[in-house]
Amino acid sequence: xxxxxxxxxxxxxxxxxxxxxxxxxxxxxxxxxxxxxxxxxxxxxxxxxxxxxxxxxxxxxxxxxxxxxxxxxxxxxxxxxxxxxxxxxxxxxxxxxxxxxxxxxxxxxxxxxxxxxxxxxxxxxxxxxxxxxxxxxxxxxxxxxxxxxxxxxxxxxxxxxxxxxxxxxxxxxxxxxxxxxxxxxxxxxxxxxxxxxxxxxxxxxxxxxxxxxxxxxxxxxxxxxxxxxxxxxxxxxxxxxxxxxxxxxxxxxxxxxxxxxxxxxxxxxxxxxxxxxxxxxxxxxxxxxxxxxxxxxxxxxxxxxxxxxxxxxxxxxxxxxxxxxxxxxxxxxxxxxxxxxxxxxxxxxxxxxxxxxxxxxxxxxxxxxxxxxxxxxxxxxxxxxxxxxxxxxxxxxxxxxxxxxxxxxxxxxxxxxxxxxxxxxxxxxxxxxxxxxxxxxxxxxxxxxxxxxxx
Numbered sequence: 388x389x390x391x392x393x394x395x396x397x398x399x400x401x402x403x404x405x406x407x408x409x410x411x412x413x414x415x416x417x418x419x420x421x422x423x424x425x426x427x428x429x430x431x432x433x434x435x436x437x438x439x440x441x442x443x444x445x446x447x448x449x450x451x452x453x454x455x456x457x458x459x460x461x462x463x464x465x466x467x468x469x470x471x472x473x474x475x476x477x478x479x480x481x482x483x484x485x486x487x488x489x490x491x492x493x494x495x496x497x498x499x500x501x502x503x504x505x506x507x508x509x510x511x512x513x514x515x516x517x518x519x520x521x522x523x524x525x526x527x528x529x530x531x532x533x534x535x536x537x538x539x540x541x542x543x544x545x546x547x548x549x550x551x552x553x554x555x556x557x558x559x560x561x562x563x564x565x566x567x568x569x570x571x572x573x574x575x576x577x578x579x580x581x582x583x584x585x586x587x588x589x590x591x592x593x594x595x596x597x598x599x600x601x602x603x604x605x606x607x608x609x610x611x612x613x614x615x616x617x618x619x620x621x622x623x624x625x626x627x628x629x630x631x632x633x634x635x636x637x638x639x640x641x642x643x644x645x646x647x648x649x650x651x652x653x654x655x656x657x658x659x660x661x662x663x664x665x666x667x668x669x670x671x672x673x674x675x676x677x678x679x680x681x682x683x684x685x686x687x688x689x690x691x692x693x694x695x696x697x698x699x700x701x702x703x704x705x706x707x708x709x710x711x712x713x714x715x716x717x718x719x720x721x722x723x724x725x726x727x728x729x730x731x732x733x734x735x736x737x738x739x740x741x742x743x744x745x746x747x748x749x750x751x752x753x754x755x756x757x758x759x760x761x762x763x764x765x766x767x768x769x770x771x772x773x774x775x776x777x778x779x780x781x782x783x784x785x786x787x788x789x790x791x792x793x794x795x796x797x798x799x800x801x802x803x804x805x806x807x808x809x810x811x812x813x814x815x816x817x818x819x820x821x822x823x824x825x826x827x828x829x830x831x832x833x834x835x836x837x838x839x840x841x842x
Contacts, residue, residue: 390505391432394418395425395439395451396467405438408494414501422446429455434462436485436504438497441468441475449482456483461511463504467492528570530563531714532707536699547694548574553646555631555691556669558698559812561748564669565629567698572625577665580624583617588633596638600645601653601660618651621664631691632672632683643687666691675816679826700812701743701750708738711747715754716766727758729765737768741778744812801836804829 392414396402402418409416419425422443429437437455439448452464463485468475470489479487485507486500527541547554548571556564565584572582585598601616617626628634634642645651646666650659668691677683701708712730720727730738734757743749757770768776804822811817819829 391415391417391434392436392438392501393425393429393434395422395437395443395448396420397440397442397444405492409498409501412494412498414498420444422448422451426451426454429459429462434459435508436501437462437464438501439464439466441466441479449478452479452482452484461508463507465500465504528573529566530570531710532704533710534699534704534707536704537707540696540699543696544571545574547571547696549576550694551665552693553666553668553691554694554696555674556667556696556698557674558669558671559700559744559746559814560671561746562671562698562700563747564671564698565627567696568625568627568629568667568669571667572627572665575625575665577624581621582625582627583621584627584629585617586629588630592635592638595634596641597654600641600651601656603653603655614653616651616653618645618662618664619660622662624664626664626666628666628668628691630670630672631668632670632674632677636682636684639684639687643684643690646687646690671812673814673816675826679830697817701746702741702810706739708743708750709735711750712738712754715751716758719755719758723758725758725761726764727761727766731765731767734766734768734771737771737775737778741775801832804832805836808833 390413392409394402394405394409394416396405396418397420399420402420406416406418417428419428422439422445425437425439428434437451439451441448443451448464448466448468452466455462455464460483464483465486465488466479466482466484467488467490476487485504488497488500527544530537530541530544532538532540544567554568554571556567558564568584569582572578585595587595590598597614597616599617601614601619604613645662648659649663650661652659674683674688674692678685678688701711709730712735716727716730719725738750738753745752753772753775754766756772757766761767761770804818807821808815808818811821815829815833816826819826822829
């Protein structure tokens with residue numbers, strides 16, 4: 388019940404009158420004639436408001452009020468007494484009472500006081516729930532983060548996880564693309580089937596073709612038996628094409644045809660075999676630039692890029708760095724049987740200042756390194772890898788006072804463009820979006836800078 392009132396009153400006749408009167412007014416009431424029984428009930432069952440008499444056979448309502456306020460401060464206590472003296476009212480306030488009423492009771496006035504107390508109780512519990520939720524890191528499977536960038540990512544993932552559309556996950560190396568793919572699969576309608584992963588950059592073209600589409604025995608020199616291929620192995624589930632931007636251009640038409648026709652022809656085979664898989668692809672390359680440079684087929688790009696998830700780099704996730712560092716400290720402390728429990732303020736500042744080009748993967752390695760080396764129960768700056776300890780942010784100086792230090796508008800533009808490109812991890816499409824210029828305009832500027840450096 389969400390309006391449960393616990394009444395503690397030593398007079399059984401008064402208890403009965405209160406129960407009848409308050410139930411008529413819509414309250415759920417349980418009565419007790421001793422303080423001990425009332426407190427036990429408050430501690431063992433949901434209670435929204437306590438209504439207690441000050442004078443009880445085994446104590447007094449002031450002590451009950453103090454205990455409830457100390458242990459369950461979101462439960463308001465209203466005290467009753469037949470003696471409406473000022474000193475009694477002051478004592479009730481000091482005990483933490485929400486309200487104070489005198490006998491003989493006016494049931495309508497008491498009901499108003501109880502309604503206000505119920506609203507207060509509901510508000511207190513809501514605030515506590517929101518506060519507790521805010522302290523917990525938000526998660527989507529094994530993805531963790533509290534930053535606005537991750538909150539937006541979790542919201543997006545929850546909406547697209549159950550879709551059948553192809554998904555392209557983009558992001559810098561180490562930003563969690565495979566983890567994201569696994570999270571999407573585990574929340575999809577295909578979660579009871581397999582998710583099979585293949586790294587398209589890890590094998591030569593002939594082997595990659597065989598792994599994806601399968602082959603018949605005798606199709607090539609080492610083909611001593613039939614191979615179904617990963618499209619068929621993943622049937623009913625998900626096929627994750629990691630580093631899809633590295634698929635050789637000559638193999639891309641066959642991949643495109645498989646995605647369009649939803650069937651494959653094994654190497655050396657003559658029959659088309661249908662499959663039912665969801666395709667999730669990932670890349671740290673700028674595929675739009677690769678299309679512009681004729682290194683990736685445009686039609687394949689659009690076939691893969693039905694839905695896009697762009698993972699934020701770690702440097703854009705604020706204090707998520709410290710949240711993840713804490714998780715890694717706990718993990719490696721257990722694994723290495725070390726008593727490392729935290730991180731010093733100075734070391735935390737180093738982690739926040741660093742740009743993390745290797746993203747979460749680099750942070751994990753840095754914390755493993757630090758846990759292994761530290762002599763203390765908390766990581767200090769000297770425990771961190773040298774490049775993190777010695778890192779200094781690059782700043783573009785625009786406020787120089789010495790005329791000799793001032794630079795031209797063209798040079799300022801060049802420095803800023805290169806800074807944005809570096810911050811975007813070399814992704815020219817993202818850099819153009821940040822700079823709010825056409826990609827071709829950005830390419831021309833970058834080409835001019837290269838020619839100036841070469842001359």
